[in-house]
Amino acid sequence: MSNRVVCREASHAGSWYSASGSQLNAQLEGWLSKAESTIRPARAIIAPHAGYTYCGACAAHAYKQVDPSVTHKDEFSIVPVLVGALSESKEQEYGKLLSKYLADPSNLFIISSDFCHWGQRFRYTYYDESQGEIYRSIEHLDKMGMGIIEQLDPMSFTNYLKKYRNTICGRHPIGVLLNAVAELRKSGVEMNFSFLNYAQSSECRNWQDSSVSYAAGALIAH
Numbered sequence: 001m002s003n004r005v006v007c008r009e010a011s012h013a014g015s016w017y018s019a020s021g022s023q024l025n026a027q028l029e030g031w032l033s034k035a036e037s038t039i040r041p042a043r044a045i046i047a048p049h050a051g052y053t054y055c056g057a058c059a060a061h062a063y064k065q066v067d068p069s070v071t072h073k074d075e076f077s078i079v080p081v082l083v084g085a086l087s088e089s090k091e092q093e094y095g096k097l098l099s100k101y102l103a104d105p106s107n108l109f110i111i112s113s114d115f116c117h118w119g120q121r122f123r124y125t126y127y128d129e130s131q132g133e134i135y136r137s138i139e140h141l142d143k144m145g146m147g148i149i150e151q152l153d154p155m156s157f158t159n160y161l162k163k164y165r166n167t168i169c170g171r172h173p174i175g176v177l178l179n180a181v182a183e184l185r186k187s188g189v190e191m192n193f194s195f196l197n198y199a200q201s202s203e204c205r206n207w208q209d210s211s212v213s214y215a216a217g218a219l220i221a222h
Contacts, residue, residue, distance in 0.1 A: 016051020027052065031060035035196070041067030043102060043191070043221045044109035044177055046149075046170070048214035054201050055114070055214040061197035062216035066108060083173040088158055091172060095154070095179025102180045103189060105221070111177055113170020115142045115198075119210025124167045135203040135211065141166055142213050146195045149217070152185075154178035181219070190222040 013019040018027060034057075042065035048055040086094070101107050116138050118124055131137040145166055148156045157178055161171055168174070181191050195217035202211045 012051060016053055017056070018052075024052070027056060028060070031057045032064055035061040035064035038065050038194070038196075038218055038220055040220045040222075041065060042108065042218035043105065044111060044219035046111045046113055046174065046177075046195075046215065046217045048114050048216065049112040049170075050114055050201070050212060050214065054212070055199065058197045058199040058214040058216050060216070062218060065196075065218040065220075081173075083170075083176060086172045086175065088175075091154065091158075091175040092179045095176045095181075096183045098176065099180040099183035102177075103184055103221075109177060109219075111170055111173045113168060113174060113215075115145070115166070115168050115213035115215050117167040117169065117210075117212050118204055120207065121210050122167055124165070125207065126164060126166075133203070133205050134209065135200060135205065138200065138204065138211065138213060139198070142198065142215065146198070146215055146217070149174060149178065150193050150195060152178055152181050152191065152193055154182055177219070191219055192222070193217060193219045 010019075018024040042062075045062040045065055047059045047062035052059075083094075102109060116124070118126075118134070118138050126137070126141060127134055128137045128140065131140045141164060144164075145157070145160050145168065148160050154175055157175060160166070161168070181193075184191065195215055197216045199214045200211045201214075202209065204211050
């Protein structure tokens with residue numbers, strides 16, 4: 001294998017996040033300083049993946065739950081896992097395969113996902129008028145799904161997605177995580193998931209508006 005180092009251009013610097021290293025570091029440190037830590041370090045987190053300009057403050061609430069002793073090691077491995085449009089049975093299969101790694105406290109799972117992508121440009125305009133303005137309906141829809149994720153019930157999450165078609169871009173990785181937890185629970189492992197922050201890129205008030213939702217949460221093992 002080649003030892004050649006590949007450097008990728010920071011093509012979104014100056015738009016999705018600051019092009020200044022010092023300014024970006026100050027922003028990240030500022031967002032993290034405002035987030036509170038849970039009692040135990042997270043075994044897995046769900047964090048938004050839009051540019052820091054849009055979701056940095058929200059994402060910090062998830063990354064704050066990461067054990068510093070893990071991230072400050074001299075050597076560690078990052079294993080990227082690309083999850084496509086899986087069937088329910090495949091989510092169960094991969095959840096079962098990955099469960100032994102989730103059980104290991106030296107591992108951290110990072111589930112990358114934004115929540116509702118609302119607007120005509122996303123081809124999704126679900127609106128429950130009983131919730132008030134459009135952005136309130138979006139929030140209610142997202143928090144309904146977030147509540148189901150907190151129950152750690154993969155089947156209920158699948159049924160929620162079938163009913164509302166919420167455009168959660170990381171829904172399949174979330175499904176795999178929920179199935180991994182379900183597998184561990186069979187052997188008596190106790191875990192709980194809590195969402196710590198929620199935000200929207202903008203408040204939609206009419207049919208010409210659009211927004212993306214962000215949610216940050218952590219899975220804790222007991």
